[in-house]
Amino acid sequence: MSQKVIDALKAKFGDAIVATENQHGDDVALVKREQLLAIASFLKDDPAMLFDMPVFCTAIDLLQWRPVGDRGAPPPGSRPEYDPGEDHDGLRFEVCYQLRSLTHRHRVRIKCAVREADARVPSLAAMWPGFDWQERETFDLYGIKFDGHHDLRRIYLYDEFIGHPLRKDYPKEKRQPLVRRPDLVGDH
Amino acid sequence: MADLKTLVMGRKDVADLDLETELPPELMTVNMGPSHPAMHGTVRIVLSVDGERIVKGDIQPGYLHRCFEKEAEHATYTQIFPYTDRLNYVSPMINNCGYAMAVEKLLGLTGHIPRRAEFIRVIVSEVSRITDHLTCVGASAMELGAFGPFLFFLKVREWLYTWLEEVSGARLTHSYVRVGGVNKDLPAGWAEKLDRRLTEMEGVMVEVESMLNLNRIFHDRMAGIGVMTRAEAIAWGQSGPIARSAGVDYDVRKDHPYSVYPEFEFDVPLGTSGDCLDRYLIRVEEIKQSTRILRQAMKMIPDGPWIIDDGKVALPPKTEAYNTIEAMIRHFKHIVDGIKVAPGECYTFLEGGNGELGFFIVSDGTGRPYKCYVRSPSFVHLSATSKLIKNHLIADIVPIFGMINMIGGECDK
């Protein structure tokens, strides 16, 4: 358990840590975007923390989040159904970073909630190069922009792809227009 | 001779500066892949080269992207197993097990899986690990010109695939593991067959090692190539044989033990120089350690059920489903609704053939995951490769790439 990591974060950063939880052995902290870089530095450099291994970076699209228990009613204690709000500016995306410490062997997950209209977080790729491609992947599939990333372009999909397919409002069966290749010789 | 060396190895000290004027090097862009014999599983590298020397390599994966995560959001938990087979398709059992462990953790069933099922999972996982390493080493050796080891190792790999086919019904796309255990029991006579094949494999290993380990050409091509320092390995998120070759002592089976691994005696080889040769040696040694685990497991495996006895998680036997309404209803609710997992999220990881393979599953109470993210080690390793190939020759890409063991299915998901 890395409860002491969560405690240290809360002690040092106060209300920049919006929420914490411990689920199935994972320690998770939801933090404010403005303090993300400071928190990341602390986690990397502080001798009691020493999170030196980047594990993964991804995002969760909460647009269709609707927890279901018995007979359709949400189970008690679960995160409430996502409410987009009157002007559709709810906190739709949660960018997740999972970190691990080789020396202390503890793990933590840092999350940062952003709105759809303002889906950007500071990039942590400079601190942990292992997040480089994973941030590109999150950008490619979810459309989250990482400020300060040295080369934020699509990684899995081709450049002419329109949209961000892992978003919940991107239909699974959606077709993309055929990409014309004027550089190819012949009739295409 | 000195001139030739200058030509091949790039600009070295020039004897007489007045006689020669270096033109600024014009970088040439060379495309490698995606259709290339050495680009395992289709990857494209756009190389900017100065002669033979790589100045910049832009690695572009994604040619095998099959939307695993999007499909997983629309399939029930059990329907996702065939998708996991096709992630790291040279060690599919490990993917199956990892995913099953992830769902079980969310269900709170970790530790409640029947012991025989755990042992079966370890056995098939280790066999898969062996096939992974055999493929990697064999293919890499072939790309360096050593065709013999490739054939030998593929022969062994085929024995193991045949054994896995007898267990699961398919050579590669097993879908053998289920949430709560495995699909069916191991077939009669499995232990004798496996034991015999492992012994034969050990004989083949001796042959191959004698061909490669002290081979001058092999050494020249692999030693000192693609060096990754320990600090780099950690910062780049490397795990598995690559990290261990750089001296990072991290193996999920030892550091965060899962299943019944604590009951086995095995070692984890650790390298020092972080080059391709170390990675090769580690993989070969890991094959031997996996064999050690398998021999212990064959003796220690208990009798018992191969799937948990929980009607909400396991399908009923077919004879009952066809003949009694109770089992028929249970079968229907399973298939139609899926296994209902309470809302929550969890990251579960294990030691794949390549390193830390993890599944980050977000569940919402229905029978389908809300999000099923795969932390694929090949993807992370490939991101470091663009740094590894810098300042090497084009020909060095082959051993580097081979020893990274980037499996396209796992990298591109």
Added chain:
Amino acid sequence: MTDVNPNAAKPAVSSEAPGNPPAPIPPAAPLTPAAPTTVTLTIDGKPVTVAKGTNVLEAARSLGLDISAFCYHPGLSIAACCRQCLVSVEKNPKLQPSCQQTVGEGMVVHTTDSQSTLARKQMLEFTLLNHPVDCPICDKAGECTLQRLYFEHDNADSRVDVKKVEKPKVVDLGPHIVLDAERCILCTRCIRVCDEVAGEHQLEMKSRGDHQELTTAPGQQLDNPYSLNTVDVCPVGALTSKDFRFTMRSWELEATPSICNGCATGCNIEIHHNNGRAWRLVPRLNLDVNGHWMCDEGRFTYHELREQRLAVPTVGGLPSSWDKAVKLAAERLAGPLKDPATVAVVLSAQASNEDNFALARLAAAWKAPLYLTARPERGDRADDKLRVADVNPNRAGVLAIAGAAPLGDLAALETGVNTGAISAVVFLGHDLPVSETALRRLRELDCVIALASHERGPVKAAAIALPIAAWAETAGSVTNVDGKVQRMHPAIDPPGLAVAGWDAVARLASAAGVGKTVAWEHARLVWKDMTAQVKPWSGLPWGREVRPLALRFAGSRG
């Protein structure tokens, strides 16, 4: 606004009809204290306070405890015949059916004790003893209460291996319903629906013991206008609808809440659809409007969503494009608009509030007079249950939107057309029940523009037809006979190039040069303007946009 979850709070819209006088002030309170109207009891250690007269089952459900039950239905009388909801009540030596047990002050109820849990498990086992292994061929699979309760509360293997009782399997009960007597678990919900909801005794049980069977009452068929509600309440696949059986599996369906457009009652419904096609309509709970029920006629209104649809704009009956069609419409209207009184803008009681509001605003921009078209009333329909004579879903809405402006009726429209006083008609919908002569005149006029979803009757006569989305394809609202504004949610996409009605009006307006005041990006912006302008609706919220949910996780069936 109501949504799919039946446990949702009551809708936010006002249930008072617009324009009613305020309620009278009640007399001063009496001096003697009134008897308490609530009761506090303890269920599984948790205290709960409910209204007097509530049964223990409902009290438990309000705590989130779902006690299994078959024959209990909140909209029907208590039968307590299935014995599935047995609970332990302290101070009572026998287990009590919680649906029948009224709450008592200080009562202590246990639902998780071994005795009542075993009783409920064994009751399920008993029910399944003679149940045929029909799931693969039964329509109810996936939304079957028996499947769900067995899986959640029993899940044990069968203990016997005997031949099951055989009963007739395909019994034609009436024009809409087929009975499979083997699957029936004898809960009598269907009998109570016919007796209490439809008011006609058409179903009965015959014989006893494990030979008991559902049958029609002597000399009766199951043909009352509310008969298909029995299919909804049946917990198993014993009663199946001929319209729906064998067409679609329930786990493939998605559920979207909407409002029935069959008549002015505006029953709340759920559209069950899949792959862009609606497969059936079922009622949704709304205690203020339709309770748990709807009539059979309304259930069949989904068929016309796929009949004679207008999918592309047409000019002179031939397919065209939006740009060309609206441009031509604007050109043709330019002449008659010089004298706006000759342009008839016809609102439709069949169309949504938003579509009508958009068209009314266009008419106001033109200063053209408004007319109202509606399907003729059917007096034979009206009963004291749910059905009313007015078969138009939105007459009250159109009247509210027109407000103080004069709204001509069909007779006036017909006179105008026949005499030539009207030289251009822009009408919404496909119902213009005018006489043959008027229709012939309309065909001759070259400035008749239809904004319709179906290519029927007067739409075929129109010079230019613009396709709009039907009721199940649009986010909008209708106003029922009591003045209640109810939200519809889109379930499927409109066919071809059809767009929402207000969007079609906006395109026409933009081509006609009045696009400044008649333009909206989204239905909720139309709603904003509409509720600002129509006084009785001011302040009503647009509510959540409800997306289709997989039926088996929506919680409304099974």
